[in-house]
Amino acid sequence: FRIAVLISGSGTNLQAIIDAVAGGDIPARIEQVISNRPGAGGLARAERAGIGTEVLDHRAFAERGHYDAVLAERLEAIRPDLVVLAGFMRILTDDFVTRFMGRLINIHPSLLPAYRGLHTHQRAIDAGESRHGCSVHYVIPELDAGPVIAQAAVPIHAGDTAETLQDRVQAMEHRLYPEVVRWIAEGRVALQAGRVWLDGKPL
Numbered sequence: 001f002r003i004a005v006l007i008s009g010s011g012t013n014l015q016a017i018i019d020a021v022a023g024g025d026i027p028a029r030i031e032q033v034i035s036n037r038p039g040a041g042g043l044a045r046a047e048r049a050g051i052g053t054e055v056l057d058h059r060a061f062a063e064r065g066h067y068d069a070v071l072a073e074r075l076e077a078i079r080p081d082l083v084v085l086a087g088f089m090r091i092l093t094d095d096f097v098t099r100f101m102g103r104l105i106n107i108h109p110s111l112l113p114a115y116r117g118l119h120t121h122q123r124a125i126d127a128g129e130s131r132h133g134c135s136v137h138y139v140i141p142e143l144d145a146g147p148v149i150a151q152a153a154v155p156i157h158a159g160d161t162a163e164t165l166q167d168r169v170q171a172m173e174h175r176l177y178p179e180v181v182r183w184i185a186e187g188r189v190a191l192q193a194g195r196v197w198l199d200g201k202p203l
């Protein structure tokens with residue numbers, strides 16, 4: 001089972017998946033890590049793990065569509081069974097998403113459908129929520145709107161800042177994302193007719 005991971009930043013979720021593969025929890029191989037940012041910390045994590053890396057800098061492209069077309073070509077060359085977005089901070093074009101739909105997943109720091117988009121931790125605090133969390137979902141053209149595979153919730157405490165809440169959510173991300181990748185690698189999860197199926201039953 002071949003995995004490609006797309007990142008833009010520090011790559012703590014990538015690290016969690018690397019560790020789960022190395023520990024034998026995910027029956028798969030991470031074939032390649034691609035970053036749109038040259039200095040992304042996740043690149044060093046991949047290199048330390050002996051995983052091939054590639055930088056595809058979006059600043060070298062005038063058009064989003066062109067960038068996504070080149071990214072899609074690079075990805076196809078890897079022949080991934082699964083493309084994992086792990087802090088890849090770019091909106092993908094419909095063409096790209098359609099091409100990889102069903103083998104493209106993302107982790108989003110909220111209990112979707114609540115708080116799509118950015119600054120989710122601050123927005124949840126500002127709204128007086130008592131719970132927040134993260135969601136792993138299949139990616140569809142509409143942003144952060146794809147069918148959810150699994151979620152993990154955390155409490156919001158009095159006095160939480162966006163940073164303290166983010167730390168609590170990220171600790172859950174690092175458990176949830178490898179687990180969902182494992183289910184998919186084991187063939188237990190699929191996207192069919194716009195719905196997530198787990199162990200032969202629609203969620």
Ligand code: GRF
Nearest residue numbers: 009010011012013087108109
């Ligand atoms: C995570 O918080 C994830 O929810 C969001 O981007 C962040 C990536 O962090 N999509 P990292 O690069 O995995 O550390």
